[in-house]
Amino acid sequence: MEKLIITCPDDWHCHVRNGEMLKTVLPHTARQFARAIIMPNLKPPVTTVAEALNYRAEILQAIPKGLNFTPLMTLYLTSSTTPLDVQQASENPHVVAFKLYPAGATTNSDAGVSQLQAIYPVLAAMQDFDMPLLVHGEVTDAECDIFDREQVFVETQLGAIVREFPALRIVLEHVTTEAAVQFVLENSANIAATITPQHLLYNRNAMLVGGIKPHFYCLPILKREQHRLALVEAAISGNPKFFLGTDSAPHLTTLKENACGCAGCFSAHAALELYAEIFEANNALDKLEGFASFFGADFYRLPRNTEIVTLTKSTWTVPDSYGEAECRITPLRAGEAVHWKLG
Ligand code: DOR
Numbered sequence: 001m002e003k004l005i006i007t008c009p010d011d012w013h014c015h016v017r018n019g020e021m022l023k024t025v026l027p028h029t030a031r032q033f034a035r036a037i038i039m040p041n042l043k044p045p046v047t048t049v050a051e052a053l054n055y056r057a058e059i060l061q062a063i064p065k066g067l068n069f070t071p072l073m074t075l076y077l078t079s080s081t082t083p084l085d086v087q088q089a090s091e092n093p094h095v096v097a098f099k100l101y102p103a104g105a106t107t108n109s110d111a112g113v114s115q116l117q118a119i120y121p122v123l124a125a126m127q128d129f130d131m132p133l134l135v136h137g138e139v140t141d142a143e144c145d146i147f148d149r150e151q152v153f154v155e156t157q158l159g160a161i162v163r164e165f166p167a168l169r170i171v172l173e174h175v176t177t178e179a180a181v182q183f184v185l186e187n188s189a190n191i192a193a194t195i196t197p198q199h200l201l202y203n204r205n206a207m208l209v210g211g212i213k214p215h216f217y218c219l220p221i222l223k224r225e226q227h228r229l230a231l232v233e234a235a236i237s238g239n240p241k242f243f244l245g246t247d248s249a250p251h252l253t254t255l256k257e258n259a260c261g262c263a264g265c266f267s268a269h270a271a272l273e274l275y276a277e278i279f280e281a282n283n284a285l286d287k288l289e290g291f292a293s294f295f296g297a298d299f300y301r302l303p304r305n306t307e308i309v310t311l312t313k314s315t316w317t318v319p320d321s322y323g324e325a326e327c328r329i330t331p332l333r334a335g336e337a338v339h340w341k342l343g
């Protein structure tokens with residue numbers, strides 16, 4: 001097939017940062033997607049409706065003229081979040097969910113939650129006000145091997161939350177393991193998951209064989225091939241519990257190519273094309289539209305988009321970097337070929 005026409009997609013998990021970085025990266029997301037769930041892990045984090053509305057205004061300013069793009073805002077859960085914050089968020093049409101970062105799990109998660117039980121009253125309010133909980137599902141115990149952190153979180157923490165709050169809608173973000181896929185499959189329709197392009201395309205060898213490749217380093221970390229295969233199966237299954245969330249997470253190239261490199265892959269420049277590659281390689285291009293354009297909207301109870309986009313089978317080379325000198329970022333596939341082209 002040389003052309004694929006699908007309903008305009010949305011990105012259900014995206015980091016667009018603020019300031020100069022926002023101006024560099026937002027146009028990519030706005031060109032690719034009609035809507036995106038905007039992660040709140042700024043420094044300091046976005047914890048109140050007022051902060052989310054300020055951040056939203058900054059994002060709106062950065063949308064290139066002529067593009068129709070809607071940022072869907074989220075609030076960052078801390079040990080100080082109250083049920084009243086949840087009520088206020090539920091009353092604001094621009095704020096659609098709360099994000100749970102276990103403290104210390106990833107980039108800008110220091111203000112996250114260290115004792116899950118401590119926020120149970122807030123989770124109860126989220127269940128009552130029907131605000132979805134978006135979860136970074138990794139434990140942070142120093143003794144837990146980094147490759148096991150998601151599976152252990154699923155086994156020891158997530159089940160308890162689901163049992164305690166059966167009506168709470170939960171998105172297990174950026175799933176990376178068979179265990180996480182299995183958990184989502186075994187639980188009710190209230191439990192869904194996003195899957196990133198990097199976790200569908202690559203296993204940990206891409207990051208570690210032949211030298212350390214810092215641009216493949218993200219959290220949760222890339223896993224072994226058996227897990228990648230489980231993710232591909234879930235993504236192409238047509239099961240509405242699994243939908244697109246890039247976790248596009250830009251960092252300055254200098255901070256990735258570093259003795260202590262930051263976690264995050266920037267994929268917004270070619271997100272839909274990279275997903276198309278995976279679906280095509282698995283003879284499942286007919287399943288791309290549901291995954292990219294329908295299931296997330298349905299889960300969030302938002303209308304499906306009505307516009308269409310066209311993907312053409314055409315090879316192009318990803319630039320080595322995007323952004324001006326002081327704001328240079330290295331994209332996924334930098335300097336390499338991508339085999340689909342949007343627009
Ligand atoms: O790799 C990651 N980068 N994982 C996250 O959870 C956060 C993200 C970021 O903000 O850079």
Ligand code: ZN
Binds near residue numbers: 013014247
């Ligand atoms: Zn993320």
